[in-house]
Amino acid sequence: MAAATAGLTPGVQARMRAEYTAHVQDAGLDEAEDVEGLLGKPKKARRALARLYLDVATFEGLREPRGQRVGFWILGAYGALLLLLWAGGNDQVGPPLNGVAIAGSLLALFTLGIRRMGPELRALLQTNLGLWAVNFSFWVSWTTGAWTGEPPLWLVMGFPLMWLCWGAEITFKAQKLRRTLTLEQPAVSA
Numbered sequence: 001m002a003a004a005t006a007g008l009t010p011g012v013q014a015r016m017r018a019e020y021t022a023h024v025q026d027a028g029l030d031e032a033e034d035v036e037g038l039l040g041k042p043k044k045a046r047r048a049l050a051r052l053y054l055d056v057a058t059f060e061g062l063r064e065p066r067g068q069r070v071g072f073w074i075l076g077a078y079g080a081l082l083l084l085l086w087a088g089g090n091d092q093v094g095p096p097l098n099g100v101a102i103a104g105s106l107l108a109l110f111t112l113g114i115r116r117m118g119p120e121l122r123a124l125l126q127t128n129l130g131l132w133a134v135n136f137s138f139w140v141s142w143t144t145g146a147w148t149g150e151p152p153l154w155l156v157m158g159f160p161l162m163w164l165c166w167g168a169e170i171t172f173k174a175q176k177l178r179r180t181l182t183l184e185q186p187a188v189s190a
Contacts, residue, residue: 003042007055011184016049054173054180062120062177071130075104075137099140107133120177128170132163 001020005013027038054062079100082093110129114122139159 001042004045004049006046007057008049008053009056009059009180009184012049012053012180015183052176052179053183054176059120059177059180059184062123069126069130071127071132071134072107074134075100075107075130078134078137079104095144096137096141098144099137102140103133103137106136118181120181121174124170124173124177128166132166135159135163 001017004020005016008016024038029038079097082097082100086093086097107129111126114125114129117125139156142156
């Protein structure tokens with residue numbers, strides 16, 4: 001049982017131990033007996049639990065986020081560099097500057113939209129939204145260049161597909177976070 005729940009948060013471990021113990025008792029076995037036939041292999045159970053719940057390192061990383069604003073800083077530095085180039089007379093920075101302006105505006109709206117969410121979910125989303133905004137700013141500038149022949153159109157069209165996969169991964173992590181938070185928060189007594 002310890003091997004199956006290793007690396008999980010304390011609340012998830014306690015819940016899984018209680019469920020496993022109840023299952024063993026319902027089967028009429030003693031906990032000292034070999035229960036692998038009833039509960040399955042610990043490694044397989046661990047993989048199944050890892051698909052449902054966050055591990056301790058990921059959960060604590062969201063509780064004490066570091067680097068969650070890296071995308072904000074990259075986008076800001078990129079925008080500042082483009083503005084300096086534009087002020088210096090470089091007229092080819094128009095599309096990238098438009099991309100930064102659009103991505104920065106979207107990032108600001110998203111940031112306002114998630115400010116009332118729980119701190120862990122907000123940290124998860126802020127990290128990914130900042131990096132998405134940087135990616136989006138490049139895509140906007142490349143899209144304007146793609147119609148004139150550079151870069152390859154397939155590359156520009158592939159970015160939205162990548163965003164769908166990225167969004168699916170974030171959704172999956174958010175679901176795992178919600179399940180983990182449910183078991184980590186103390187039960188409210190009536």
